[in-house]
Amino acid sequence: MSDLGNEKPPTVRRLRQTIDPIGYLLTEGFHLLGLFAIGAATVWAALKAFLEMSTKGHASIEDLLLLFIYLEIGSMVGIYFRTNHMPVRFLLYVGSRR
Template identity: 35%
Template structure:
């Protein structure tokens, strides 16, 4: 398992890919795989840039509304935290080329907390207790999933730690050996 500091830089990987694609002995299948990987990477970047623009634009609109009101409510602040977490998740993808599932869970917890604090007050009294219990249970399950994901990543590593530049790992490398500790 490679540590982040041991991984090759993106420029080195890119230069190696470019050198490999120009080799005359490279088959058609390998060239098509290369083109497919590059196409998927370009699509990822375009979509992430568009999502980033939409998130920044929406957060800007929210700031404008807050400035017009002259004060920020708790629901406004929690909504801005959701935007911040979305941008952080996108930033992490650009730095590490990994989309952390934990950030999506953090966003879901923040959204449920916002709903619990802000919107549940407007619900009728008959439905109020069940809604509170359901949202609280969902937050608890999501929190437990973060603990489980973090624990399993520390114990067994992440699946992408065993991938070496889009290569499919063999089954013998999925779990670290007991002797390596």
């Protein structure tokens, strides 16, 4: 071990070099799976809400705001896939009105 205090022994470095890519892969895989699940659930919920409005014969302001929230969630997932950033500000604006 070095006098610097932060250098790791070679076995620890080798272990980290082996394990870190596996951890990164698992984390990214879980992240993508979660985003796809959120996207699919959003589409399903929006379609269900739209069909309920259709059978009712009219849409209230609450129904329209709910559809807008679904649209924002879907957009957030899409934007995340393109930019790797999750834009939640607009969803918070819309959600605070409900």
